[in-house]
Amino acid sequence: MIKNKYLILRRVFQIGLMTLYFGANAWGWTFIIGNLSSSSILGTIPMSDPYAVLQMFAAGAVIASDIFIGALVALLFYSLVGGRAFCSWVCPVNIITDAANYLRRKFEFKKIQKKQPATRYMRYWVIVISLIISFGFGVTAFEFISPVGMVHRGIIFGLGFGWAAIAVIFFFDLFVLKNGWCGYICPIGGFYSIIGRFSLIRVKYDEEKCTLCMKCKEVCPESQVLFMVGKSSDQVLSGECTNCARCIEVCDDDALNFSIRDLINKKNKES
Amino acid sequence: MKTETISERRKFLLNTARAIGLAALGGLVWSAYLDEVTASELTLRPPGALDEEDFLATCIKCGMCVEACPYDTLKLAKPGDNKPLGTPYFEPRDIPCYMCTDIPCVPVCPSNALDIKKVSTNNQLDINKADMGVAVVDTKNCIAFWGIQCDACYRACPLLDQAIYLDYEKNERTGKHAFLKPIVDSDFCTGCGLCEHACVTEKAAIFVLPREVALGKVGDHYIKGWDKSDEKRLKNAEAHITKTELSKEKAIDTLNDMGGLLDD
Ligand code: SF4
Ligand code: SF4
Ligand code: SF4
Ligand code: SF4
Numbered sequence: 001m002i003k004n005k006y007l008i009l010r011r012v013f014q015i016g017l018m019t020l021y022f023g024a025n026a027w028g029w030t031f032i033i034g035n036l037s038s039s040s041i042l043g044t045i046p047m048s049d050p051y052a053v054l055q056m057f058a059a060g061a062v063i064a065s066d067i068f069i070g071a072l073v074a075l076l077f078y079s080l081v082g083g084r085a086f087c088s089w090v091c092p093v094n095i096i097t098d099a100a101n102y103l104r105r106k107f108e109f110k111k112i113q114k115k116q117p118a119t120r121y122m123r124y125w126v127i128v129i130s131l132i133i134s135f136g137f138g139v140t141a142f143e144f145i146s147p148v149g150m151v152h153r154g155i156i157f158g159l160g161f162g163w164a165a166i167a168v169i170f171f172f173d174l175f176v177l178k179n180g181w182c183g184y185i186c187p188i189g190g191f192y193s194i195i196g197r198f199s200l201i202r203v204k205y206d207e208e209k210c211t212l213c214m215k216c217k218e219v220c221p222e223s224q225v226l227f228m229v230g231k232s233s234d235q236v237l238s239g240e241c242t243n244c245a246r247c248i249e250v251c252d253d254d255a256l257n258f259s260i261r262d263l264i265n266k267k268n269k270e271s
Numbered sequence: 272m273k274t275e276t277i278s279e280r281r282k283f284l285l286n287t288a289r290a291i292g293l294a295a296l297g298g299l300v301w302s303a304y305l306d307e308v309t310a311s312e313l314t315l316r317p318p319g320a321l322d323e324e325d326f327l328a329t330c331i332k333c334g335m336c337v338e339a340c341p342y343d344t345l346k347l348a349k350p351g352d353n354k355p356l357g358t359p360y361f362e363p364r365d366i367p368c369y370m371c372t373d374i375p376c377v378p379v380c381p382s383n384a385l386d387i388k389k390v391s392t393n394n395q396l397d398i399n400k401a402d403m404g405v406a407v408v409d410t411k412n413c414i415a416f417w418g419i420q421c422d423a424c425y426r427a428c429p430l431l432d433q434a435i436y437l438d439y440e441k442n443e444r445t446g447k448h449a450f451l452k453p454i455v456d457s458d459f460c461t462g463c464g465l466c467e468h469a470c471v472t473e474k475a476a477i478f479v480l481p482r483e484v485a486l487g488k489v490g491d492h493y494i495k496g497w498d499k500s501d502e503k504r505l506k507n508a509e510a511h512i513t514k515t516e517l518s519k520e521k522a523i524d525t526l527n528d529m530g531g532l533l534d535d
Contacts, residue, residue, distance in 0.1 A: 024338060025334070033335055033338055034333040034335045034338075034381075035330050035333055035334055036336075037331045037333045038331045038333035039333065047379070048331060048333075050329075053331075056329065056331065056382075059328035060328055061325070062329065062383070064383040067331060067381050067382050078367070084483060121459065125290065125293075125297075126297075128294070129294055129297060129301065130301075132303050133305065136302070137302060137305060137309075138325045138328050139355075140326055140331075141301065141302075141305060142330075143310065143354060143357065144305055144308050144357070145304065145305065145356070149356070150350060150357075153332070153347055153349065156350065157334055157335065157337065157347045158349055159349065160349030160350045160352060161351035162349055162350050251311060
């Protein structure tokens with residue numbers, strides 16, 4: 001079996017998707033047009049960013065049916081199936097933050113850096129503030145400053161000074177805070193953490209096979225979701241898990257795997 | 272035990288207060304910055320765009336209008352363009368809007384930030400209803416106003432003789448030539464910028480500005496007496512006589528009253 005199967009798959013998917021978008025603008029391809037804010041697949045299936053639509057709603061815009069249905073499609077897909085997969089399988093910023101994180105591990109920054117007084121709840125605050133500002137100003141507050149949007153559009157329509165946004169995120173993640181952008185600040189990640197909580201695809205941990213090497217916690221961008229490692233066999237149920245599968249492939253003992261959410265068991269436990 | 276519950280509660284309150292303080296500060300900085308990036312007096316939008324305020328709330332920045340435009344007229348604002356980030360705009364001196372009769376950019380818009388109704392008459396697409404802006408002539412730098420014959424903008428206009436017409440005037444300096452001065456009629460001009468694109472001067476002497484920027488506003492208190500429909504506004508008008516300190520006396524007495532104006 002290939003060692004970094006999922007990592008390779010993810011990169012192929014991310015880059016492939018961006019190529020399709022890019023091709024639509026540059027060469028008139030029609031498979032998927034638009035960008036990650038709103039797109040149309042084969043000219044029939046709409047997809048829109050539900051968090052952006054929420055801001056539009058707060059800003060007082062009249063939501064067109066295309067956009068509404070598009071948001072619903074995305075919402076249903078991620079809440080039922082994919083979880084927070086947007087972050088690790090689609091978002092292009094993921095490549096930047098993963099690179100920073102890779103270098104961090106490579107140069108063992110952990111040993112020289114102190115803990116930061118940051119909390120992972122900040123992203124939920126950002127969501128709340130963005131909606132308040134959207135409401136107050138009548139514009140989609142996060143969309144106008146979103147570095148994620150800048151990078152998406154930059155790849156498809158030209159970057160401008162968007163590289164500055166890339167650099168800021170890269171260096172922030174590299175020198176200031178481990179997984180700082182995706183794990184603490186980005187409200188899109190926060191949003192998908194909320195709606196992805198109930199999705200069916202879940203990572204499953206098997207204590208019996210685990211040798212406590214802790215490699216999984218080391219690579220996981222949201223290591224708090226792996227709290228059960230070394231404690232009890234369980235599914236990773238936190239919405240903050242991005243389904244990136246890094247933990248699965250670094251584990252040499254096959255203690256982690258994808259699984260389908262265990263609905264029946266859960267009910268038994270509760271009753 | 273007791274002291275601990277109090278300190279725990281204090282800690283909680285303190286943390287909450289700190290979080291709210293931070294959030295408020297963040298919100299403040301954010302909104303100030305937002306004000307900066309969305310202030311866009313001079314941005315020209317695609318045909319059929321909603322009024323700027325609604326447009327900013329409605330456009331989802333997907334770029335489908337940009338992809339649909341066959342002339343690469345439209346661009347999505349990127350960092351450094353000094354336009355609201357991610358929203359579509361065009362610069363006519365660079366590439367004008369070529370007024371496609373099938374207006375491909377409008378129907379693709381998923382958010383209706385580009386509104387088909389604004390560019391249709393009787394449910395038929397009608398690009399001549401677009402009002403992206405209005406052309407303004409710089410009469411000091413338009414060479415036609417110098418007396419040199421140039422009708423580049425006039426010829427370029429798709430609404431020739433409606434949106435731009437020529438004003439003929441005798442050239443008193445030479446005595447035997449005429450001025451052919453381009454004049455824009457804002458009732459018809461769509462703001463496509465084909466004129467600005469065609470202008471021969473180094474920096475265009477005719478250029479498109481958003482309507483709110485280019486046009487003045489008279490207000491309600493002038494009525495065109497020669498215009499029957501405008502005069503109708505007077506129908507139910509009633510006379511109001513305002514009494515002020517000055518109007519207590521007759522007008523002539525007020526005028527003759529030098530009190531306070533001359534030294535005694
Ligand atoms: S638990 Fe595994 S799949 Fe989930 S975010 Fe962490 S490393 Fe990725
Ligand atoms: S009308 Fe045609 S040229 Fe003008 S902006 Fe739309 S697509 Fe481009
Ligand atoms: S197609 Fe509509 S929503 Fe998309 S960028 Fe253009 S105006 Fe905005
Ligand atoms: S912008 Fe210029 S070319 Fe276009 S309609 Fe107005 S006057 Fe004519």
